[in-house]
Amino acid sequence: MKKFKILFSIFISFMFISSAYAATIENIQAVDNQTVKIAASSDVTFSDLKVYGDVKILRDISVLNSNSDSQNPKKIVLTLASDLFKNSSYSLIWVLWAEWSIEFKLGDKLSGEYINENIYNEKKIIEKVVILDPRTIEVYYNYEITELLFEFKLLSELVVESLYSTWNNILDINLSSTLDKSSSYILMIWSLENIDWEQLNLTESLYDFSTNSTLVDKNPISQENILETSNINNLENLNNIDSNIEEVSLNAASTPETGTETWFIMLLTFLFSSFYFIKNKSKKV
Numbered sequence: 001m002k003k004f005k006i007l008f009s010i011f012i013s014f015m016f017i018s019s020a021y022a023a024t025i026e027n028i029q030a031v032d033n034q035t036v037k038i039a040a041s042s043d044v045t046f047s048d049l050k051v052y053g054d055v056k057i058l059r060d061i062s063v064l065n066s067n068s069d070s071q072n073p074k075k076i077v078l079t080l081a082s083d084l085f086k087n088s089s090y091s092l093i094w095v096l097w098a099e100w101s102i103e104f105k106l107g108d109k110l111s112g113e114y115i116n117e118n119i120y121n122e123k124k125i126i127e128k129v130v131i132l133d134p135r136t137i138e139v140y141y142n143y144e145i146t147e148l149l150f151e152f153k154l155l156s157e158l159v160v161e162s163l164y165s166t167w168n169n170i171l172d173i174n175l176s177s178t179l180d181k182s183s184s185y186i187l188m189i190w191s192l193e194n195i196d197w198e199q200l201n202l203t204e205s206l207y208d209f210s211t212n213s214t215l216v217d218k219n220p221i222s223q224e225n226i227l228e229t230s231n232i233n234n235l236e237n238l239n240n241i242d243s244n245i246e247e248v249s250l251n252a253a254s255t256p257e258t259g260t261e262t263w264f265i266m267l268l269t270f271l272f273s274s275f276y277f278i279k280n281k282s283k284k285v
Contacts, residue, residue: 034218046165053192059156060184073144083134096151
């Protein structure tokens, strides 16, 4: 992980070498499952109208094992610590020995073959990855892997919806995706401007942070909403029962004169009402 951060930090530093405003990120906290709050150094002020920047939140998926294939020297098999997600984008980045990286996006299935389309005429590349199941990835190279130890980073990018501040050094990163409890993430800041539209020259560009086991939902379904919805449904069901009973009554053009037929109509009405009552009762259970 340290080597990975150093490589990215050097790269980003060259990109923003001309930046004039030095700053640091003092604190990072996930306040709920769709909001990450960061605090910059106290001399930084962000705009309260619109904050300009390119900020990414990456889910850090731990690779438990990476083993070369005894029958195919061009293949490495990765075993993940947690499941992959459907309809998500991933970046598999080499950290040690096995060179090159690949980006791929899963659809509705957690299996399949994904060809590397970004090869840049390199001599050593990852040709493709094959997802066997949510925790197993086969990585195919165009050259033989002779080393015995490998290290990879598998990152999944969450969708950043907006950046928000209230004219201070605190910045809220609002996500469309959701964070998981007790999980590791990486904050990557490609660019970020203060209230004067000056590019911040950060001392680092990659930051590790984790969510805790008590992470709350941003938009929880409250008990009041559940009760209100239940009451509305009950009222609708009662109205349906009343209308159905009324319909049965109207369909009986006249009350039969004999006592047996009269009791039959009453029994039919009672059974009809009981059926709807039991049906609605079973739905609640």
